[in-house]
Amino acid sequence: MKISKIVSASILSIAVSSSAFGAENVTPKEEIENALNKGEITAKKITEKNIEAAKLIAENKKIELKLAKEKLAAINAGEEATEKKIEALEDKVSEVIESVLAAKEAAKKAIIIALEEEQKAVTQEQKAAAKAKKEAAIKVVEDTDELLAEAEAEVYIAKEAAEAAKAEDVATPEKKAEAIEKAKKEIETKSKQVDVLQDALAETNVNTAKAVNELKEKEKTLKEKETEYKNATEAQKAEKLKALNDAKKEVAEAKEEVGEANADRAKRATRKLDNTNKSIAESLGDISADNEVLNKLFLDGNTKKEDIVNIVKNVTSSVTTSVDSMAKISNVDIVKFNTDLSTSTRLASLSNPFNADLALASAIRHLKDDSFASSDDMALSNVVREYTDRFNYDNNLWGSVLGGKTSVKNGASPKIFGVTLGYDKRFDNMIVGATTTYTQTKADKSDVELKGKNIQLGLYTRGYFDENEVDARINFNFGDNKVKRTTSIGKTDGKFDSFATSFDLTYGRIYQLDNDVMIKPLGGVGYTYLKTKSFTEKGEGALSYNSITTKVANLKAGVELRKYVESGKYFYVTPGVEREIFKNVKDPIVKFIGADNGIKLVGDDKKNTYFTLQTGANFNITDSLSTNINFGTKLGSKNKFYNGTIGVNYKF
Numbered sequence: 001m002k003i004s005k006i007v008s009a010s011i012l013s014i015a016v017s018s019s020a021f022g023a024e025n026v027t028p029k030e031e032i033e034n035a036l037n038k039g040e041i042t043a044k045k046i047t048e049k050n051i052e053a054a055k056l057i058a059e060n061k062k063i064e065l066k067l068a069k070e071k072l073a074a075i076n077a078g079e080e081a082t083e084k085k086i087e088a089l090e091d092k093v094s095e096v097i098e099s100v101l102a103a104k105e106a107a108k109k110a111i112i113i114a115l116e117e118e119q120k121a122v123t124q125e126q127k128a129a130a131k132a133k134k135e136a137a138i139k140v141v142e143d144t145d146e147l148l149a150e151a152e153a154e155v156y157i158a159k160e161a162a163e164a165a166k167a168e169d170v171a172t173p174e175k176k177a178e179a180i181e182k183a184k185k186e187i188e189t190k191s192k193q194v195d196v197l198q199d200a201l202a203e204t205n206v207n208t209a210k211a212v213n214e215l216k217e218k219e220k221t222l223k224e225k226e227t228e229y230k231n232a233t234e235a236q237k238a239e240k241l242k243a244l245n246d247a248k249k250e251v252a253e254a255k256e257e258v259g260e261a262n263a264d265r266a267k268r269a270t271r272k273l274d275n276t277n278k279s280i281a282e283s284l285g286d287i288s289a290d291n292e293v294l295n296k297l298f299l300d301g302n303t304k305k306e307d308i309v310n311i312v313k314n315v316t317s318s319v320t321t322s323v324d325s326m327a328k329i330s331n332v333d334i335v336k337f338n339t340d341l342s343t344s345t346r347l348a349s350l351s352n353p354f355n356a357d358l359a360l361a362s363a364i365r366h367l368k369d370d371s372f373a374s375s376d377d378m379a380l381s382n383v384v385r386e387y388t389d390r391f392n393y394d395n396n397l398w399g400s401v402l403g404g405k406t407s408v409k410n411g412a413s414p415k416i417f418g419v420t421l422g423y424d425k426r427f428d429n430m431i432v433g434a435t436t437t438y439t440q441t442k443a444d445k446s447d448v449e450l451k452g453k454n455i456q457l458g459l460y461t462r463g464y465f466d467e468n469e470v471d472a473r474i475n476f477n478f479g480d481n482k483v484k485r486t487t488s489i490g491k492t493d494g495k496f497d498s499f500a501t502s503f504d505l506t507y508g509r510i511y512q513l514d515n516d517v518m519i520k521p522l523g524g525v526g527y528t529y530l531k532t533k534s535f536t537e538k539g540e541g542a543l544s545y546n547s548i549t550t551k552v553a554n555l556k557a558g559v560e561l562r563k564y565v566e567s568g569k570y571f572y573v574t575p576g577v578e579r580e581i582f583k584n585v586k587d588p589i590v591k592f593i594g595a596d597n598g599i600k601l602v603g604d605d606k607k608n609t610y611f612t613l614q615t616g617a618n619f620n621i622t623d624s625l626s627t628n629i630n631f632g633t634k635l636g637s638k639n640k641f642y643n644g645t646i647g648v649n650y651k652f
Contacts, residue, residue, distance in 0.1 A: 028053040032197075036061075041196050043203035043301075051206050058197045058268075063157065065190040070161030072183040075168060075176065082162045089155045096151045100144040107144075110137035202269035202305045207261035208298045215254040215289060222247040258289040259596075262298040269308040276601060280319060281312045283595035284489070284541075290594055291540055293489045314488045315541065318447040322483055323588045323601055325412045325443055325450050326532050327548045328639075332477055332500040333528070335416065335439050335454050338402040338643045339475065340504075341632045342420050343460045345616045345647065346398060346433060347471065348562055348572045394426045400628075400647030402439070407640040412450050414443035420645075424460075431462040452481040452498075467510040469520065475502045483537070490540020502528040508560065520560040522576075528552045536593070546589040550603075553582035558612065573615040578634070580607040610636040616645075624651050 028050030035041040036057070046054055074082040114134035121127040168183075170176040225247040229240040263285025270281040288294035297303055297311065404416045416439050424433025437456040444450070458475040479498035485491065506524030513519055529551050536544040558576020585603030592599075616630030626649045634641040 029057065032057050036193055036197060039196070041200050043200045043205075046200055046204035046206055048206050048210060051201075051204065054197065054201060058194070058201060061190060061194045061197060063153075065187065065194050066157050067161050067164065068183065068187045068190050070157055071164045072180065072187060074158075074162050074165035075170060075179050075183060079162075079166065082158075082165065086155065086158050086162060089151075089158055093148075093151045093155055096148055100148050103144045104141055107137045107140040110134075110140075198268045198271060199305045202265045202308060203303060204265075205299055205301050205303065208258065208265070209301075211254070211258040211261045212289075212295075212299055215251070215258055218247070218251045218254040222251050255289040258295075259286040261285075262288040262294070265298060266308055266312065269305045270312050273309070273312070276320065276599070277312055277316045279597075279599040280316045280592075281308070283592040283597070283599060284312060284315060286595040286597075287541070287592050291489055293540070311488045314447070318485045318487045319543065319590060319599075320601065321412060321445050321448045322450070322485055323545070323548070323590060324604060325408070325414075325448065326481075326483075326496075326498075326545070327530075327550055327585050327588055327603060328408065332479075332498075332502070332530055333406075333634075333639075333641065335418075335437060335441070335456055335477060336475055336502055336528075337632060337634060337641055338404055338416065338418070338439070338645060339420055339435055339437050339456060339458055340473065341614055341616070341630045341643055341645050342398075342400045342402070342422065342647060343433065343435065343458075343473065344572070344574070344614055345400075345618065345628050345630050345645075346396070346422065346424055346649075347431060347460070347462050348570060348616070348618075396422075396424050396426075396433075396649055396651045398422050398424075398647060398649040400630075400645040402437075402643065402645045404641065404643035406443075406642070408443075409638040412443035412445040412448050414441045414450070416441045416643075418454075420647075429464055433460045434458065435460070447486050449484040450481065451483075452479050454479045469508050469510060471504075471506040471508075471524075473502075473504045475500075477501070481532075485537070485539075485541075487541055492537040492539035492542045494535050494537035494542075494545075496533050496535040496545070498530065498532045500528065500530040502526065506556070516564045518562045518564075520562070521558075522560060522574075523555070523557045526554045526556065526578075542593045543590045544593060546598075547586075548588050549584075549586040551582070551584045552580055554578050554580045556612070569617070569619055571615075571617045574613070576612045578610040578612055580609070583607050606638075608636045608638060610634050610639075618649075625649070626651075 031050055032041065032045070032054045035045050077085070111134055114130050114137060118127060118130035118134065121130050168179040170179050222244075225240070225244045229237070229244045232240040263282045266281035266285040267278060270278050273281075284291075284294055285298075288298055294311075297307060399419065399421045402416070402418050402420060406414045406416075408414070418437060418439030420435055420437040422433055422435040424431060435456070435458040437454070437458070439452075439454045439456070441452040441454065442450070454477055456475055456477045458473060460473045461471070463470045477498075477500040479500070481496050481498055482493065483496070484493045504524060504526040506522055508520040508522030511519050511521075530549070532545075532548045534545055534547045536542065556576055556578040558574050560572060560574040562570060562572045564570045583605045585605045587603045588601045589598045590601065591597070612632070612634045614630070614632040616628055618626055618628040620626045628645075628647050628649065630645045630647075632641070632643045
């Protein structure tokens with residue numbers, strides 16, 4: 001296997017040789033190592049003179065710890081298994097080299113294209129776009145180099161550990177147990193050394209203070225250049241403008257130095273947290289020069305590692321809560337669930353087997369006081385039929401007021417209120433209807449508040465033949481949303497649009513238990529698609545959000561029980577189970593304004609199972625006017641929905 005000279009040399013210089021520190025750094029190196037060996041290393045021991053030596057020793061100790069862990073693994077696994085592991089790692093490096101070469105070649109072409117575009121660019125937007133492409137391609141090269149270095153270092157450490165394991169006497173079980181115990185103690189010692197040194201480097205403000213002082217000098221110079229440009233004559237303007245722009249560039253570079261110093265400290269402080277926390281910690285370091293809270297935190301000589309960790313955790317909670325709440329379909333689900341509740345009531349009402357009897361009864365009631373010129377039975381029958389048709393109300397206008405609440409794990413829990421208006425018509429073997437729903441939703445947690453105004457347009461239909469019923473629903477939801485975040489580093493707010501669509505298809509078969517009681521086993525499929533638009537917040541610690549897309553497909557099964565009364569009253573209840581069979585959440589990407597890199601969060605694509613229950617009843621007020629009340633719940637391990645509607649219906 002071919003290992004890059006740069007990587008192997010750097011590993012050897014750090015892990016094996018003390019020459020990496022250089023002759024001029026011998027005293028600082030010994031100073032740090034002596035304090036470390038005595039257990040006296042703290043942030044106060046770190047000075048401007050020895051901080052670079054301390055960083056190199058920290059890297060050295062990390063590699064020594066990895067070697068110790070690999071040595072223990074090699075002793076436990078045995079020589080043969082360790083050799084196989086090394087072979088597998090070498091194969092992995094070979095694969096990485098191939099992918100790195102391909103990625104570099106593609107990046108090289110992208111850089112050439114970006115440079116050509118930059119030269120041809122006329123507007124500032126075109127220049128900025130070309131520059132962004134170039135920087136992205138350069139970053140690909142840097143990332144692939146880092147990937148290769150990590151793979152090669154893994155092989156090197158495994159080989160060194162294997163050699164160290166061979167040197168141990170493991171001829172008998174007792175000897176092997178002694179070697180294992182010795183290796184464990186070595187790991188414990190080195191782990192403590194790594195922790196105390198990393199904590200000291202996280203807490204020291206040496207580099208921060210140095211970078212901040214340099215920034216202040218650059219900002220002072222910038223103010224002077226601004227004054228000089230303002231007071232310059234026309235002949236001096238060009239020269240002074242160049243000096244002003246140079247001063248601005250130096251300030252920007254000085255801010256980057258502050259950011260790099262603080263990002264390094266934040267990464268060390270959060271090294272044991274998950275990747276999301278570590279990425280956010282680095283970004284907070286990047287933006288610290290322009291944030292009063294962060295600037296004060298890192299500049300304070302008494303700041304502890306825990307202070308940095310607490311702020312990072314606070315901001316991370318806010319970021320993940322806001323993103324999770326946007327990516328989840330809870331806001332869309334709660335609107336859809338309420339609309340489904342209303343349309344279920346309508347379908348149950350229009351499927352009333354006594355509708356024809358009600359029409360006949362209404363006709364007779366209106367004819368009872370009338371007299372007829374003819375006593376012919378056929379003529380009388382025609383009159384009654386004509387009057388009955390008048391009271392066969394096939395057209396319906398209806399409306400309902402809705403409200404609901406959702407309990408969401410790891411997110412903000414939305415509440416909803418709104419109104420739904422609908423129209424439907426009954427044909428011989430079909431019901432067709434349309435709905436318009438307006439809702440306002442509010443989801444809040446301690447650090448995040450999401451508000452939304454939603455317009456949902458929907459169509460629903462039921463086809464019935466013999467004892468079979470087929471229901472279909474389709475909805476389109478348009479959302480106007482606001483998000484507010486409150487964190488330890490400031491407050492932010494932003495606006496974004498969302499779009500969602502859903503489709504459901506359900507089949508059931510009717511079984512008549514009694515004249516007025518029906519039971520319908522049912523099953524169906526559903527699909528929901530949600531997309532939020534990209535947007536940028538305003539405020540301290542503001543984020544830019546990429547577009548988020550969520551797709552969910554589910555299967556459902558249940559049993560519907562209907563009880564009808566001849567007066568037009570009815571009651572229904574539908575318990576069921578719903579299972580997500582497909583779920584795809586595009587990994588959300590956010591970026592702090594002013595930070596170097598975006599943060600890729602992991603989309604929650606874990607599939608959920610829900611128990612569902614819908615129930616409702618209808619009561620006639622007049623022949624053409626009725627009211628209904630409905631309740632629904634959808635219970636899962638993460639999300640719980642509770643909804644209710646009160647509605648009126650006018651038929652004509």
